[in-house]
Amino acid sequence: MLCILVGFCLQEAVVSRTTSTAIPRSTVATMAATRRNVLRGIGLSGLAVGGASLLAACGGDSGPATGSGATVKFGINEAEGVGAAHDRLAAIAKAYQQESGTTVDLNAVDHNTFQESINTYLQGTPDDVFTWFAGFRMAQFAEAGLITDLSDQWPIDGLNDSFKQAATAPDGKQYFVPISYYPWAVFYRKSVFEKNGWAPPSTNDDFMALMDDMQGKGVTPFAFGDKDGWPAMGTFDILNMRLNGFDFHMSLMAGDEAWDGDEVKGVFDTWRKLLPYHQADPLGRTWQEAATSMGKGECGMYLLGTFVVDALGENGEDLDFFTFPELDSSIGSDALDAPIDGFCVASAGQNQDAGKAMAKWLGSAAAADAGNNAADAPFIAANEGASTSTYSDLQKKSAEVVGAAANIAQFMDRDTNADFANTVMIPSIQAFLKDPDDIDGVTASIQEQANSIFG
Amino acid sequence: MTHIDEAPLSTEPEKTVAPVQGREKKLPTRDRATVITMVAIPLVLVVLLVWVPALLSVVLSFGKWNGFGDLDTIEWVGVQNYQDIFTIYPAFWPAVRHNLIWLAFLFVFPTVLGMLLAVVLDREMKGSRFYQTAFYMPVVLSLALIGFIWQLFYSRDQGLINDVFGSQVDWYGDPDINLWAVLVATAWRHTGYIMLIYLAGLKGVDASLREAAAVDGASEVKTFFHVIFPVMRPINMVVVVIVVIESLRAFDLVWVINKGRNGLEVIGALVAQNVIGEATRYGFGSALAVIMMLISSIFITLYLRTVFREERNR
Numbered sequence: 067m068l069c070i071l072v073g074f075c076l077q078e079a080v081v082s083r084t085t086s087t088a089i090p091r092s093t094v095a096t097m098a099a100t101r102r103n104v105l106r107g108i109g110l111s112g113l114a115v116g117g118a119s120l121l122a123a124c125g126g127d128s129g130p131a132t133g134s135g136a137t138v139k140f141g142i143n144e145a146e147g148v149g150a151a152h153d154r155l156a157a158i159a160k161a162y163q164q165e166s167g168t169t170v171d172l173n174a175v176d177h178n179t180f181q182e183s184i185n186t187y188l189q190g191t192p193d194d195v196f197t198w199f200a201g202f203r204m205a206q207f208a209e210a211g212l213i214t215d216l217s218d219q220w221p222i223d224g225l226n227d228s229f230k231q232a233a234t235a236p237d238g239k240q241y242f243v244p245i246s247y248y249p250w251a252v253f254y255r256k257s258v259f260e261k262n263g264w265a266p267p268s269t270n271d272d273f274m275a276l277m278d279d280m281q282g283k284g285v286t287p288f289a290f291g292d293k294d295g296w297p298a299m300g301t302f303d304i305l306n307m308r309l310n311g312f313d314f315h316m317s318l319m320a321g322d323e324a325w326d327g328d329e330v331k332g333v334f335d336t337w338r339k340l341l342p343y344h345q346a347d348p349l350g351r352t353w354q355e356a357a358t359s360m361g362k363g364e365c366g367m368y369l370l371g372t373f374v375v376d377a378l379g380e381n382g383e384d385l386d387f388f389t390f391p392e393l394d395s396s397i398g399s400d401a402l403d404a405p406i407d408g409f410c411v412a413s414a415g416q417n418q419d420a421g422k423a424m425a426k427w428l429g430s431a432a433a434a435d436a437g438n439n440a441a442d443a444p445f446i447a448a449n450e451g452a453s454t455s456t457y458s459d460l461q462k463k464s465a466e467v468v469g470a471a472a473n474i475a476q477f478m479d480r481d482t483n484a485d486f487a488n489t490v491m492i493p494s495i496q497a498f499l500k501d502p503d504d505i506d507g508v509t510a511s512i513q514e515q516a517n518s519i520f521g
Numbered sequence: 522m523t524h525i526d527e528a529p530l531s532t533e534p535e536k537t538v539a540p541v542q543g544r545e546k547k548l549p550t551r552d553r554a555t556v557i558t559m560v561a562i563p564l565v566l567v568v569l570l571v572w573v574p575a576l577l578s579v580v581l582s583f584g585k586w587n588g589f590g591d592l593d594t595i596e597w598v599g600v601q602n603y604q605d606i607f608t609i610y611p612a613f614w615p616a617v618r619h620n621l622i623w624l625a626f627l628f629v630f631p632t633v634l635g636m637l638l639a640v641v642l643d644r645e646m647k648g649s650r651f652y653q654t655a656f657y658m659p660v661v662l663s664l665a666l667i668g669f670i671w672q673l674f675y676s677r678d679q680g681l682i683n684d685v686f687g688s689q690v691d692w693y694g695d696p697d698i699n700l701w702a703v704l705v706a707t708a709w710r711h712t713g714y715i716m717l718i719y720l721a722g723l724k725g726v727d728a729s730l731r732e733a734a735a736v737d738g739a740s741e742v743k744t745f746f747h748v749i750f751p752v753m754r755p756i757n758m759v760v761v762v763i764v765v766i767e768s769l770r771a772f773d774l775v776w777v778i779n780k781g782r783n784g785l786e787v788i789g790a791l792v793a794q795n796v797i798g799e800a801t802r803y804g805f806g807s808a809l810a811v812i813m814m815l816i817s818s819i820f821i822t823l824y825l826r827t828v829f830r831e832e833r834n835r
Contacts, residue, residue, distance in 0.1 A: 181798075181799055182797060182798055182799060184799075185587075185589065185801055186588070189588075189589070189590075206589075210589040210590060293693070293694060293779055294779070294780075295779070295780065295782060346691075347677055347689075347691035347694050348694070349691070349694035349695070349696070349779075349783050350675075350676075350677045350691040350692065350694015350695065350699070351677060351678065351691075351694060355676065355677075355679060358679075359678060484799040484800050485587065485800040485802045487800075488794065488798055488800040489794055489795055489800045489802060489805075492782060493611065493612055493782050493783070496782055496783045497611065497783075500783065511609065511611055514609040515605075515609055518601070518605050519802070521585070
């Protein structure tokens with residue numbers, strides 16, 4: 067125990083050093099924000115360390131692992147007061163406490179802080195169960211031994227094979243329990259489409275004709291914003307899946323395909339041809355601003371996740387969507403991005419049995435219902451037994467569309483190495499959007515950096 | 522009255538004698554303890570919080586590590602991180618250039634403007650207190666907040682500037698413009714800062730100097746450049762240091778705008794991108810931090826050399 071703690075502190079120290087104090091004192095203030103993050107991280111782990119020693123102190127007498135008298139620590143990536151996202155998780159925690167008698171010790175952390183300190187969190191003294199995503203990053207944690215094998219908890223009633231697959235790491239074992247998901251699709255205003263006599267396109271020709279007609283009527287076909295860097299990844303993902311297929315997309319994300327090959331160049335080239343149909347100057351526009359342009363009818367469509375509703379300040383009654391149409395008939399259009407949220411059990415958690423038991427329950431229909439009944443905005447439950455009575459039309463349709471999809475990707479920044487997604491792909495896609503004609507330069511640069519990172 | 526006169530007399534010999542003895546021989550134990558404590562505590566803090574971490578960063582910069590596992594999982598890759606930074610990391614050279622532009626810009630515009638405002642406000646015109654407060658106001662705001670405030674002006678579709686002028690300029694998004702847009706926002710804050718420093722300096726200038734200059738028939742402008750400005754040399758040094766530090770620590774503003782990407786690359790933001798966010802390229806980030814440290818050292822060395830030379834000349 068002690069050596070783990072010491073090892074961890076050492077690491078923490080090194081990490082914090084690299085981030086802020088490598089700079090002479092006079093400029094240390096430079097990284098005020100940076101330092102704050104680090105301090106927050108340290109504070110967080112400090113708390114965790116404190117908690118751990120407390121637990122260690124009382125850990126001698128082996129109380130029950132689950133049921134009354136037991137405690138399970140539950141770390142969630144939504145802070146109190148952010149709205150539905152937190153309310154749902156808190157309600158789920160409460161429901162589990164009532165049902166199992168296990169005391170749930172909720173640790174609510176601000177989303178970005180949680181994301182950014184996940185490494186030190188998992189290697190310190192994390193909560194037993196914590197919120198996470200399916201995909202490469204889950205697999206990465208599994209490989210590093212940071213999360214617990216949950217294959218003895220699977221199958222879980224009501225979670226179908228595609229979810230099981232999404233919960234599986236390359237070693238063939240499950241490390242994750244899904245609770246909800248949302249699809250990325252092309253959103254539009256029903257009223258605008260109706261007024262103009264437009265219909266969702268089913269073929270590539272329909273699609274091009276629709277965009278030309280929109281332009282003819284003075285409407286920009288696609289709203290587009292990439293100031294934050296990640297929204298355009300959604301466009302890359304869907305184009306790659308439509309042009310090169312799901313399998314190529316996934317192995318490209320895993321670093322097994324060339325970024326400077328003809329396939330990826332083809333994706334950028336198609337994107338370049340589609341760019342005139344997109345809002346100009348995307349790099350200064352947030353996705354919220356782009357969503358607003360679609361909401362106001364200045365743009366006809368917007369490729370985004372269902373969270374597009376949040377930016378419009380309405381319940382989405384006038385919104386509908388279709389999946390991105392096929393571009394190559396031999397590939398089809400049955401793959402899409404639908405990031406899955408869920409839970410993992412931390413290997414360093416104190417109460418493994420309680421964590422596993424809770425994780426299994428979190429996959430149940432009861433957990434999803436408890437969450438959805440408590441918040442004004444429901445999520446789309448992964449469990450097919452969950453009640454859909456609180457769903458909006460948009461959500462019902464989302465569930466249908468994702469259910470019908472043959473292959474589900476998680477989104478670029480969940481499907482590939484986080485270092486690569488954040489430090490290479492975001493700037494590279496932005497460089498492409500800045501200068502769409504230099505495809506060779508962009509892809510060559512991505513490949514060079516990929517070599518260095520995937521090594 | 523008499524005892525007041527006597528008091529200094531009685532203490533003076535002691536004061537002058539004690540240091541002489543102290544320097545040659547030993548301080549009393551208590552004084553020694555005090556001195557040792559006063560030197561040791563800051564020394565320990567500086568070594569632990571500045572030098573050790575800086576050295577460890579240098580060490581880490583020769584490795585590749587994603588933060589998973591213990592320190593023995595660090596893969597030592599020699600100078601590969603540096604090589605990658607200089608050759609294949611597209612953001613690096615723009616970042617260096619942006620930091621230098623930042624430095625030059627802060628020296629030229631806000632500093633001169635701040636100085637001008639200080640001179641004008643120093644004339645005790647009507648309402649100068651009000652102006653003083655107004656110009657200084659942005660300084661109390663954090664740079665992060667300033668980023669948000671200016672976003673309201675700069676937003677392409679919903680911003681004030683484009684609304685008023687009916688233009689379509691993508692102020693924060695166009696990589697050819699956004700650096701300048703950000704520099705204007707920085708200057709908005711920096712000007713007030715410089716103004717206040719100069720104002721304080723001007724208040725401290727001996728009034729008789731001005732009078733003498735006026736008697737000699739020097740014009741206002743001449744008085745300022747030939748008499749006042751040279752007298753304010755210490756203030757000028759402070760300003761130089763502040764400007765250099767401000768431009769090297771350029772980070773907050775670009776971070777809130779777009780995390781230091783797309784035309785707003787600065788070294789500080791690159792370090793953070795690689796280490797703080799979800800990416801955990803500790804080795805690569807450390808290498809960037811070391812480069813930043815070296816660049817800062819150049820300026821610090823220059824500054825210290827000037828300061829020390831000045832002291833020697835005295």
